[in-house]
Amino acid sequence: xxxxxxxxxxxxxxxxxxxxxxxxxxxxxxxAEQLGLLRPTARIITIAGTNGKGSCAAAxxxxxxxxxQTCGVYTSPHVLRYxxxxxxxxxxxxxxxxxxxxxxVDAARGDITLTYFEFGTLAxxxxxxxxxxxxxxxEVGLGGRLDATNILDPEVAVITSIAxxxxxxxxxxxxxxxxxxxxxxxxGVPLVCADPAPPQSVLDTVEGLxxxxxxxxxxxxxxxxxxxSEFWCAGETAGPLFVQLPKPSLAAxxxxxxxxxxxxxxxxxxATLSLPGRLQSVRMGTRHVYLDVAHNPAAMLYLAERLKGQxxxxxxxxMADKNLRDSLLAxxxxxxxxxxxxxxxxxxxxxxxxxxxxxxxxxxxATFDSVSHALERVLSSESDxxxxxxxxxxxxxxxxxxxxxDAASPMKELP
Numbered sequence: 001x002x003x004x005x006x007x008x009x010x011x012x013x014x015x016x017x018x019x020x021x022x023x024x025x026x027x028x029x030x031x032a033e034q035l036g037l038l039r040p041t042a043r044i045i046t047i048a049g050t051n052g053k054g055s056c057a058a059a060x061x062x063x064x065x066x067x068x069q070t071c072g073v074y075t076s077p078h079v080l081r082y083x084x085x086x087x088x089x090x091x092x093x094x095x096x097x098x099x100x101x102x103x104x105v106d107a108a109r110g111d112i113t114l115t116y117f118e119f120g121t122l123a124x125x126x127x128x129x130x131x132x133x134x135x136x137x138x139e140v141g142l143g144g145r146l147d148a149t150n151i152l153d154p155e156v157a158v159i160t161s162i163a164x165x166x167x168x169x170x171x172x173x174x175x176x177x178x179x180x181x182x183x184x185x186x187x188g189v190p191l192v193c194a195d196p197a198p199p200q201s202v203l204d205t206v207e208g209l210x211x212x213x214x215x216x217x218x219x220x221x222x223x224x225x226x227x228x229s230e231f232w233c234a235g236e237t238a239g240p241l242f243v244q245l246p247k248p249s250l251a252a253x254x255x256x257x258x259x260x261x262x263x264x265x266x267x268x269x270x271a272t273l274s275l276p277g278r279l280q281s282v283r284m285g286t287r288h289v290y291l292d293v294a295h296n297p298a299a300m301l302y303l304a305e306r307l308k309g310q311x312x313x314x315x316x317x318x319m320a321d322k323n324l325r326d327s328l329l330a331x332x333x334x335x336x337x338x339x340x341x342x343x344x345x346x347x348x349x350x351x352x353x354x355x356x357x358x359x360x361x362x363x364x365x366a367t368f369d370s371v372s373h374a375l376e377r378v379l380s381s382e383s384d385x386x387x388x389x390x391x392x393x394x395x396x397x398x399x400x401x402x403x404x405x406d407a408a409s410p411m412k413e414l415p
Contacts, residue, residue, distance in 0.1 A: 002102075002103065002106055003099065003102075004099065005095070005099070006082065006083075006095040006098055006099055009098070009099060009102045010082055010116070013102075013114075013115075013116045013119045013120075014116050016113055016114060016115075016116075016119070017113040017114055017115045017116075017118075019115070020115060020116065021115065021117075021142065022115050023142065023143065023146035023147070024146050025146060025148070025150060025151055027112050027113070027114060027118070028114065028118045028121065028122065028148045028151055029151045030112060031105065031108050031109045031112055031114065031118075031122055032122060032125070032151050034108035034109070034110075035104065035105065035108045035122065035125075035126055035129075036129070037122070037125045037126065037129055037151075037152075038151065038152070040125075040128075040129055040136070040152065041132075041134075042072075042128065042129075042133060042134055042135060042136045043134060043135050043136070043155045043260065044135075044136045044137075044138060044152055044153065044154045044155055045060055045135070045136070045137050045138070045154055045155065045156045045157075045158065045256055045260075046138045046140065046144075046149060046150070046152070046154040046156075046157050046158070046184045047060075047137070047138065047139050047140060047157075047158040047159075047160065048140040048143070048144040048147075048157070048158070048159050048160070048181040048182075048183075048184050049140075049158070049159050049160030049161045049162065049181065049194070049195075050160075050161045050162055050163040050164075050165050050177070050181075050296065050298060050299075051160065051161050051163065051246075051294075051296070051298055051299045051302065052160035052161055052194065052246045052248060052249035053075070053139045053140065053160050053249075054075050054139060054275060054278070055160075055245040055246050055249040055250070055275060055278060056158060056160050056194070056249040056250075056252055056253050056256075057073055057075050057137050057139045058073075058075075058245070058273060058275050059245065059249060059250045059253030059254070059270055059273060060073075060137050060253045060256055060257055061073045061087065061090070061137055062269045062270065062273050063253060063254060063257045063265035063266075063267070063269065063270075064135055064137075064257060064263065064265065065090060065269070066265050066266040066268075066269045067257070067263040067264050067265040067266070068263075069134065069135055069263060070089045070133055070134060070135070071089075071133055071134070071135035071136065071137055072086070072087065072088050072089075072124070072127065072128035072131070072133040072135070072136050072137070073086075073087040073136075073137045073139075074086055074087075074121065074124040074125070074128075074136070074137070074138050074139060074149070075087075075139040076117065076120070076139065076141050077393050078393075079276045079277050079293070079393060079396055079397050079400065080276070080397055080400060080401070082098070082120075083095070083098065084276075085120060085124065086098065086120075086123070086124045086127060088127060088128070088131055088133065089131070089133070093124075093127060097127055098123060098127075101122075101123035101124070101126045101127050101130075102119065102123050104123075104126050105119055105122045105123050105126065117141050117142075117148060118148045121141070121148040121149055122148070125152070135260075136152075138152070138154075140181075140184065142166055142170070143166070143170050143177075143180040143181060143183065144159075144180055144181040144182065144183040144184040145179075145180050145181075145182075145183020145184070146180070146183070147183075147184075149184075150183060150184055153186050153189070154184065154186065154189060155189065155259075155260065156189065156190050156192060156256045156259050156260065157184045157185050157186070157189055157190070157191045157192070157211075158191070158192045158193075158194070158252055158253075158256050159181050159182065159184075159191065159192070159193050159194065159195060159198070159202065160194045160195070160248065160249050160252060161194060161195045161248070161298065162174055162177055162178045162181060162195050162198060162199060162202070163177075163296065163297070163298030163299075164177065164296070164297070164298070164323065165177075165295075165296040165298070165322075165323075168321070174199045175199045175200065175201045176201070177199075178198060178199035178200075178201040178202040179199075179201035179202070179205065181202070182201065182202045182205035182206070183205075185205050185206065185209050185211050186209065186211070187209045187210060187211070188209070188210055188211065188212075189209075189211055190211060190212040190213075190214060190259050191206055191211045191212070191213050191214065192214045192220075192252050192255045192256045192259070193213065193214065193215050193216065193252075194216045194248040194249060194251065194252035195216070196216055196217055196248075198215075214255050214259070216248055216251060216252065219233075219234075219255065220232060220233040220234070220251050220252070220254065220255040221233075221251050222239075222247045222248075222250075222251050224247075225240055227240040228240030228241045228242045228243075229241055229242070229243060229247055231247075231250065231251055231254055231267060231270075233251070233254050233255050233258050234255075234258055236258075238254075238267035238268070239267070241267070241268065241270060241271040242271060243270050243271055243273070244273065244274050244278065244279055245270070245273055245274070245275060245278055245279075246278075246302065250270050250273075253270075254267060254270075276291075276396070276400070277291050277292060277293040277393065277396040277400075278292060278293065279291075279292050279303075279306065280292070280396075282403055284379055284387075284403065285379070286384060287379060287383075287384070287385075287386065287387055288386040288387070289375075289379075289386070289387045289388075289389065289399075289403065290307075290312075290386065290387065290388045290389065291389050291390075291396045291399055291400065292388065292389070292390045292396070293390070293392065293393045293395075293396050294327075294390050294391070295318065295319065295322055295327075295390075295391060295392045295393070296322055296323060296327060297323050297326035297327050297329075297330050300326075300327045300328075300330035300331050300390070301330040303330075303331070303388075303390065304330055304331055304333055304334050307334050307388070308333065308334065310334060310386065311334060311335070311336035311385060312334050312335065312336060312337075312385060312386050312387060312388040313336060313337040313339060313378055313383060313385045313386070313387045313388070314331060314334075314335050314337065314338050314339060314387075314388050314390070315339045315341065315371065315374045315375060315378060315387060315388070315389040315390075315395075315399070316328070316331075316338065316339065316340055316341065316355060316390060316391045316395075317340075317341045317342050317343055317349060317350070317355075317371055317391045317392065317394070317395040317398070318349070318350045318355065318391040318392055318395070319346075319348045319349060319350060319391075319392050319394075320348060320349065320350040320351070320354060321348065322350075322392075324350060324354060324355060324358045325358035327391075328355070328358055328359055328360065329360060331390075332360050332363070334388070335363065336385055337366070337383070337385065338359060338363050338364070338365035338366070339365065339366050339367075339368060339374045339377075339378060340352050340355040340356055340359070340365045340366070340367050340368070341367070341368040341369065341370060341371050341373070341374045342355075342369065342370070343370075343371070343392075343394050343395065343398060344369060344370055346394055349392075349394070352367045352368070352369075370398070371389070371395055371398035371399050371402065372398060372399075372401070372402040372405075375387070375389070375399060375402050375403070376402070
């Protein structure tokens with residue numbers, strides 16, 4: 001074994017390959033073949049999409065568990081700990097298991113170099129195979145067609161949404177991005193699509209591969225009422241339920257699980273389902289603090305729509321390679337105060353100046369050198385406005401660390 005500590009493995013993996021992202025399946029497929037992973041007996045659900053993938057994966061896991069099934073779930077990125085990426089029978093993988101899996105991947109790769117994400121994907125699959133888990137739920141990391149998760153054939157494919165993000169890798173329009181995401185489709189395999197208006201490239205792929213298409217609003221969906229949301233699928237309805245996670249993703253999860261035979265999920269489990277950083281609420285004294293990992297214009301628009309009718313103190317830190325202007329513009333209807341900040345130890349992070357330059361012209365903003373300093377100032381003020389922290393997974397991670405620290409503990413209201 002090359003290392004005995006998880007943090008050492010992860011640090012080394014960041015330097016193992018010449019580039020952080022290297023889309024393509026040849027290298028990862030060759031190592032997977034050496035590990036005996038290319039023909040699993042497990043039933044696989046693969047999830048692609050711009051936003052909502054993690055919520056969909058969590059919902060599929062919960063629905064399978066409610067039907068008495070055991071699964072492995074692979075998602076990315078994580079908020080605080082790498083272990084969050086790999087779940088086995090409802091529990092995060094431990095450091096020791098991940099180290100064992102990394103050692104197996106390292107031994108099998110020979111002189112083939114792998115990216116950080118490819119290492120993690122193969123390690124997760126190896127752990128799922130070792131435990132002989134009957135269901136594997138795989139979240140695509142980037143795109144779909146050339147993503148490492150796409151070495152395996154799904155029984156059901158899911159696309160949650162298609163919007164403009166990662167354009168340097170996937171293309172400059174929804175048609176190009178949709179074509180990449182539809183790369184998870186297989187001939188004759190059902191595709192569940194939670195995007196209400198998928199690009200023609202997705203529809204062409206579905207037609208060319210003769211994939212049964214299950215489209216939100218036509219074959220499954222939800223209806224909102226003051227009493228909650230009623231979900232419907234294949235003539236069945238359930239609810240009404242008040243849910244925290246995005247309803248299109250939850251509806252797609254139910255549709256996907258319904259396509260698996262001999263499973264009777266209980267949709268009520270979705271009412272108690274939550275994920276870190278997805279409209280996560282923390283009570284700090286008299287203030288509500290909401291944490292959300294939205295990091296592109298489409299996600300920000302959805303977030304603003306869910307919170308419409310309220311005003312917030314916004315604490316924002318984003319990555320410089322995102323569409324900063326449109327992301328901030330999407331939040332303008334719910335903004336009472338802007339607090340612009342950055343992630344100082346992260347080269348990818350946008351500077352405060354970059355954020356300020358694209359802020360809506362009528363807005364005034366306070367600026368801070370870190371998320372923790374912004375929260376410290378905001379929470380010590382006399383304002384009673386709720387606080388929304390958003391912009392990236394890194395932003396939510398920094399906020400979570402601060403809110404759990406001794407510095408913030410006097411303000412935190414115990415459950």
